[in-house]
Every structure is written in C-alpha cells, then in structure tokens.
Amino acid sequence: MSYSVTEPSSRQKWIAGALVILYALITMAPLVWIMMTSFKTPPDSISYPPKVFYQPSLEGYVNLFTTRTRVSPERLAELPPPTNFAEEIVRNRDMVIAGPSKFGGRFLNSVIIGFGSTFLSIFLGTLAAYAFSRFKIPLADDLLFFILSTRMMPPIAVAIPIFLMYRKLGLTDTHLGMILLYTAVNISLAVWLLKGFIDEIPREYEEAALIDGYTRFQAFYKVVLPQAATGIASTAIFCLIFAWNEYAFAVLLTSGTAQTAPPFIPTIIGVGGLDWPAIAAGATLFLLPVMIFTVMLRKHLLRGITFGAVRK
Amino acid sequence: MAQIVIKNLRKDFGDFTAVKESSFTIEDGEFFMLLGPSGCGKTTTLRMIAGLELPSSGEIFLDGEEISQKPPSKRDIAFVFQMFALYPHMNVRKNISYPLASQGMKRRDIKAKVAEVSKILGIEDMLDRPVGGLSGGDRQRVALGRAIVREPKAFMMDEPLGALDAEFREHMSEELRALHDRMGATTVYVTHDQLEAMQMGDKIVVMNNAVVEQFGTPRDIYDKPATVFVADFIGSPSMNFLPFNGSVLPDQTSIQLGQQVVDVPRQLAQASGELILGIRPEHISLSDKGIVRGQVLAVEYLGTTQIVVLSTDYGELKARVDASLPVTVGEHIGLTFNASTITLFDKVSGRAIRSTLNDGVFPHG
Numbered sequence: 001m002s003y004s005v006t007e008p009s010s011r012q013k014w015i016a017g018a019l020v021i022l023y024a025l026i027t028m029a030p031l032v033w034i035m036m037t038s039f040k041t042p043p044d045s046i047s048y049p050p051k052v053f054y055q056p057s058l059e060g061y062v063n064l065f066t067t068r069t070r071v072s073p074e075r076l077a078e079l080p081p082p083t084n085f086a087e088e089i090v091r092n093r094d095m096v097i098a099g100p101s102k103f104g105g106r107f108l109n110s111v112i113i114g115f116g117s118t119f120l121s122i123f124l125g126t127l128a129a130y131a132f133s134r135f136k137i138p139l140a141d142d143l144l145f146f147i148l149s150t151r152m153m154p155p156i157a158v159a160i161p162i163f164l165m166y167r168k169l170g171l172t173d174t175h176l177g178m179i180l181l182y183t184a185v186n187i188s189l190a191v192w193l194l195k196g197f198i199d200e201i202p203r204e205y206e207e208a209a210l211i212d213g214y215t216r217f218q219a220f221y222k223v224v225l226p227q228a229a230t231g232i233a234s235t236a237i238f239c240l241i242f243a244w245n246e247y248a249f250a251v252l253l254t255s256g257t258a259q260t261a262p263p264f265i266p267t268i269i270g271v272g273g274l275d276w277p278a279i280a281a282g283a284t285l286f287l288l289p290v291m292i293f294t295v296m297l298r299k300h301l302l303r304g305i306t307f308g309a310v311r312k
Numbered sequence: 313m314a315q316i317v318i319k320n321l322r323k324d325f326g327d328f329t330a331v332k333e334s335s336f337t338i339e340d341g342e343f344f345m346l347l348g349p350s351g352c353g354k355t356t357t358l359r360m361i362a363g364l365e366l367p368s369s370g371e372i373f374l375d376g377e378e379i380s381q382k383p384p385s386k387r388d389i390a391f392v393f394q395m396f397a398l399y400p401h402m403n404v405r406k407n408i409s410y411p412l413a414s415q416g417m418k419r420r421d422i423k424a425k426v427a428e429v430s431k432i433l434g435i436e437d438m439l440d441r442p443v444g445g446l447s448g449g450d451r452q453r454v455a456l457g458r459a460i461v462r463e464p465k466a467f468m469m470d471e472p473l474g475a476l477d478a479e480f481r482e483h484m485s486e487e488l489r490a491l492h493d494r495m496g497a498t499t500v501y502v503t504h505d506q507l508e509a510m511q512m513g514d515k516i517v518v519m520n521n522a523v524v525e526q527f528g529t530p531r532d533i534y535d536k537p538a539t540v541f542v543a544d545f546i547g548s549p550s551m552n553f554l555p556f557n558g559s560v561l562p563d564q565t566s567i568q569l570g571q572q573v574v575d576v577p578r579q580l581a582q583a584s585g586e587l588i589l590g591i592r593p594e595h596i597s598l599s600d601k602g603i604v605r606g607q608v609l610a611v612e613y614l615g616t617t618q619i620v621v622l623s624t625d626y627g628e629l630k631a632r633v634d635a636s637l638p639v640t641v642g643e644h645i646g647l648t649f650n651a652s653t654i655t656l657f658d659k660v661s662g663r664a665i666r667s668t669l670n671d672g673v674f675p676h677g
Binding site: 223 | 362363364383384385389390391393395397398399400401410411414415458462
C-alpha cells in the first residue's frame with residue numbers, strides 16, 4: 001500500500017467525515033427543531049412529551065402575518081364561507097382575521113438596516129483599507145489601532161451614551177440611526193479584514209493598470225476590486241450576520257418605525273400564552289436571508305477565511 | 313520612439329536615499345541596461361522614468377519634454393514587470409487589449425492590433441485562455457504583448473527574465489533582443505545579471521549604493537572600468553586586484569610593484585599612496601619569465617579555457633588560459649601581464665587613474 005504524508009488514508013477520511021457529520025447534526029438540531037415547530041399547531045408545540053411526528057400545519061405562519069379577533073360561534077356561522085386557507089385555519093380556532101401583523105414591516109426594517117449597514121461598512125472599509133494598504137499615511141499604525149480599539153469592549157457597554165446621543169440627535173427609532181450604529185461597530189472589522197486581503201494583492205497589478213493608461217481610481221475599481229472580491233464577500237458575511245442578529249441595541253433604540261425583527265419576534269403573543277409556532281415561523285423566515293447569502297458566497301467564505309495563510 | 317535624458321535625478325525614502333543625483337542619456341532606439349546589485353537604486357530609477365515613483369528632485373526628459381511629475385498614464389511608456397503582473401481575472405486577449413481599451417480605441421481596431429501583436433509573439437492560439445494556466449515563458453510573451461500593443465515611446469523592463477528558468481532565460485533574451493531590433497523602440501532594462509547586460513545592451517549604466525558608477529558601451533565598461541566596483545562587478549571571474557604602495561605621474565609608462573617593474577598604459581594623471589593594479593584574468597599569461605610568481609592552488613576547467621587560481625605575494629589571482637595548456641596543482645609558475653590592458657585605481661576613492669587606456673571614459677557620480 002502506498003503511503004503519503006499529505007494524503008490521508010481512507011480510514012482517516014472516514015473518521016473525519018463522521019466527526020464533521022456529527023458536529024453538523026449537533027449544531028443543526030436547534031435549527032431543525034425551530035423549523036419543525038414553525039409547522040406545528042399551538043397545542044402540538046407545547047405537548048409533552050414533545051412531538052417529533054405530527055400533522056404539519058401553516059397555522060404558525062398565518063398567525064405570524066395576521067392579527068385575529070375572537071368571535072362568537074353564532075357570528076362565525078353567519079359569515080360567508082372562508083375564501084382562502086389562512087381564513088380557514090383561523091376560523092377553526094373561532095377567530096377571524098382582523099388585519100396584517102407588523103411582522104412584514106419589521107422584517108423589511110431588518111433587511112434595510114442589515115444590508116444598508118453592511119453595504120456602508122464594506123464601502124467605507126474597502127476605501128479605508130486600500131488607503132492604509134497602499135499609501136503612506138502619517139500615524140497609520142496608531143490610526144489602525146484606534147479603529148480596532150472600538151472593538152475592545154462589548155458595544156453594549158456604551159449603550160447609555162449612545163442612547164442619550166441618539167435622543168439628542170433625533171436618531172432614535174430611525175433607519176439611518178440603526179444603519180450608522182451597526183456600521184460604526186462593523187467598520188473596524190471591515191477595515192482590518194479588508195486591509196489584510198488588499199495587502200495580499202501585489203501592487204504590480206495596479207501599477208500595470210496605471211502604466212496602461214488608467215487613473216488611480218480606475219485601477220482600484222477595475223483591477224483591485226475584482227481581486228479583492230473574495231475578501232469583500234467574506235467580510236460582508238461577517239458584517240451582515242452581526243447587523244442582522246443584533247438584539248440589545250435594537251431593543252433599546254427602536255420601538256416602532258425602525259424596529260428590526262429580533263426584538264419583535266419574541267413579542268408575538270398568542271391567546272393564552274406564547275404562540276410558539278408563530279415565533280418559530282418568524283425565526284425560520286428570519287434565518288433565511290443570512291442562510292441564502294452565506295450559501296451564495298460560501299465559496300468565497302471558505303477561501304476567504306483561509307486567505308493569506310499560505311504564501312503563494 | 314524617443315530619447316530619454318535623466319538630469320540630477322534623486323529619490324529619498326525618508327532618511328534612505330535610493331538614488332543620488334544621477335544623470336545619463338538614453339538615445340533613441342537604444343537597448344539600455346541599468347545594471348547593479350540589489351538595492352543599488354536601479355529599479356527605483358526605472359520606476360521614476362515610468363512614473364511609478366516621483367523623484368525627490370531632478371528632471372526626466374522624454375523627447376525634450378519634462379515628464380518627471382506627470383502621472384504614468386500620461387507618459388506613453390510601457391512597463392514589463394518582473395512578476396509579469398498580468399491581470400489574473402482576464403484572459404490573454406483582454407490583458408493585451410487592456411491598454412488600448414483605456415485609449416478608447418474602436419473594438420475592431422483593437423482586435424486587429426491584438427491579432428498583429430500576438431502573431432509577432434507567437435501566442436495566437438492562446439488568446440482566449442485564462443492567464444493563470446500559462447507557462448512562465450508564455451506569461452512573459454503576454455506581458456510583452458501588453459507592452460508593445462500600444463506602440464509606446466519607450467519600454468521599461470524590470471528584470472523581465474528574472475522569473476524564468478535558466479534554460480529558458482537564454483532563449484527569451486534572444487527573443488527580446490530580436491523584438492527590440494525589429495521595433496527599434498527605446499528600451500530601458502533593469503538587471504542584476506552582468507552577463508545579461510553585456511549580452512543584450514547597447515549601453516550600460518552600472519549603479520551601486522544609489523550612485524551611477526559608470527555609463528558606457530559594454531566593451532568600454534568591461535575593458536575600461538571607471539571604478540573598482542565596476543571592475544569587480546563585471547566579468548566572471550572578476551578582475552584581479554593587486555594592492556601596492558607607490559605613486560604615478562603623468563606620462564609614466566611603468567610602475568614599481570614590489571621588486572618588479574610592471575609596464576602599464578601611459579598615465580595621464582597623478583596619484584600616490586595606496587594604489588591598486590587591476591587586470592582581467594584573460595590578460596594574465598603563464599610563463600617562466602613572469603614578473604610575479606605564484607603557486608597553483610586550483611584549476612577550473614571550462615572547456616575552451618581554464619581558470620587557474622594562484623597564490624601570490626599580492627593575494628589570490630585568477631588567470632584565464634587556454635584549456636590545452638598543461639597546469640598542475642601545486643606547481644610554481646611565473647605570470648606576465650598584458651600591459652596595455654592594465655588599469656590603476658586609487659584605493660581611497662575607488663576610482664580609476666586616468667591613462668591612455670581609459671581616457672574619455674567619464675566616471676560618473
């Protein structure tokens with residue numbers, strides 16, 4: 001049998017594979033449970049012992065997107081027959097749909113604030129990282145350290161000053177306020193990560209473009225950016241995940257117009273206790289954008305997090 | 313096509329001076345070599361001509377126009393990088409056509425131009441391939457294609473053969489020289505390889521420690537070195553140096569080397585104190601009547617010639633003699649010097665002392 005130092009044997013591969021699958025199962029179990037719960041009826045969701053096999057229902061999703069009122073059986077009987085599946089589900093619980101819930105708006109807020117702050121972090125971070133990487137900036141090391149130092153404490157430690165500042169500036173409960181806040185937190189990560197990526201791109205590419213008749217900005221845009229795509233993609237994922245999942249500031253600074261999904265989802269209250277399927281449905285839908293975004297960019301992410309580890 | 317004049321060019325990086333007040337002229341159509349050990353300022357000089365570095369002071373004239381502060385895109389100079397710097401996200405065709413696209417040339421014209429250039433370089437069949445999979449030589453050709461496609465006033469090449477295998481380098485250097493002869497464009501070429509410089513260049517500038525040591529044709533630089541550094545750097549094995557104490561006066565035709573009188577070219581200047589006699593290995597012959605005696609330490613057989621390493625009163629000397637000459641290690645032998653090729657140097661300043669041999673070879677600094 002041939003023996004190689006670098007190529008693992010089939011037994012090693014088998015063990016490694018098994019470990020990875022086991023780890024994946026453990027980490028995915030809560031997600032799977034949330035998704036399962038989102039398709040249960042409220043009684044199924046709180047039954048004991050927990051049900052693994054059940055009759056799937058869309059009640060959670062219907063409850064998530066609607067507000068409902070209870071009506072008397074006599075009044076219910078007088079109504080014309082239900083026109084869609086949602087109404088049918090609701091009437092089985094002696095209720096009628098009163099209108100849409102706030103979830104759609106909150107979800108949209110999350111999208112605007114999450115992607116907005118990610119875009120802004122990446123935009124500013126790339127320009128700053130390029131400048132730090134390529135130009136002689138006075139006190140560059142100190143500036144970089146200063147930028148990093150904003151991450152040396154948990155952001156929530158400055159919650160009170162930020163709360164007061166935002167109240168003074170009228171940024172409380174605004175999209176702009178939340179985008180600026182998340183950008184401020186993410187920018188240090190973006191600058192540092194992207195600087196590493198841009199440092200790895202040989203200057204000769206830009207110099208070649210300068211010689212070929214392009215301006216410094218064109219060289220940056222046409223030559224450096226495509227090369228940095230991997231780094232930008234993985235940095236964007238990190239920024240988006242933070243902004244998307246952020247809970248504490250969202251609770252503190254938003255209540256209405258700019259409230260994001262994380263503080264909203266736990267407040268979904270059903271009749272006679274928490275409406276677990278609706279909460280689970282909200283969580284499931286909330287997971288999807290980041291999941292899709294990550295899957296779309298996962299090639300870059302994989303290359304991104306090992307980038308620079310090996311000198312090519 | 314253009315003449316390039318460098319006047320008192322200087323570049324400081326903080327406290328470090330990369331290039332000290334250099335001046336030289338590159339004539340139209342010349343294949344011009346910037347030669348020196350690493351860190352001597354040759355690449356910085358090249359980058360200043362191309363506009364990738366701005367000089368701290370001094371002037372660069374391209375066809376009479378002062379360009380030292382212009383951005384590279386406005387200079388009409390092409391640059392070939394050591395690592396080729398082909399755009400990795402584009403295929404061969406896009407790489408070559410990239411400089412034309414920036415000029416806003418019509419698509420049809422670009423296509424014709426790229427076809428023409430790729431035919432010259434023999435890379436027509438790989439135009440649609442990504443640059444990532446190309447061999448070193450093909451990358452080199454694509455980089456050359458990108459440079460010549462826009463017909464610039466001058467080419468700058470920064471050790472373009474440095475990244476190639478030794479075997480292929482030879483072939484590529486011939487190709488480069490042939491390409492230059494065909495296009496007749498002014499080319500400035502940086503190298504640390506003295507053989508490459510001698511082989512390809514019409515003229516050579518030898519730099520060391522940010523200073524231009526000498527500027528001239530390969531023959532002048534080899535036969536009439538202006539400084540000890542040039543004499544030592546050019547030639548393999550390098551020139552032999554025999555230190556002695558003495559003095560020379562104008563019109564003197566011999567010097568006192570220890571107990572011996574050695575003929576030298578007629579001297580034109582005066583010097584005294586610690587001096588050095590420099591002679592190339594091929595100008596030393598072995599004979600029993602020799603003025604300097606030595607013992608053979610080693611013999612390096614090179615086919616047509618052999619290098620004889622000798623221990624003498626003046627240190628180790630190397631002589632290049634015919635391979636057929638029988639030489640055995642350990643034997644004592646006399647050495648004769650070809651008088652007309654000897655250069656005397658002042659040890660303190662490191663400069664050659666003016667004689668009829670090197671008169672007119674202006675030392676630079």
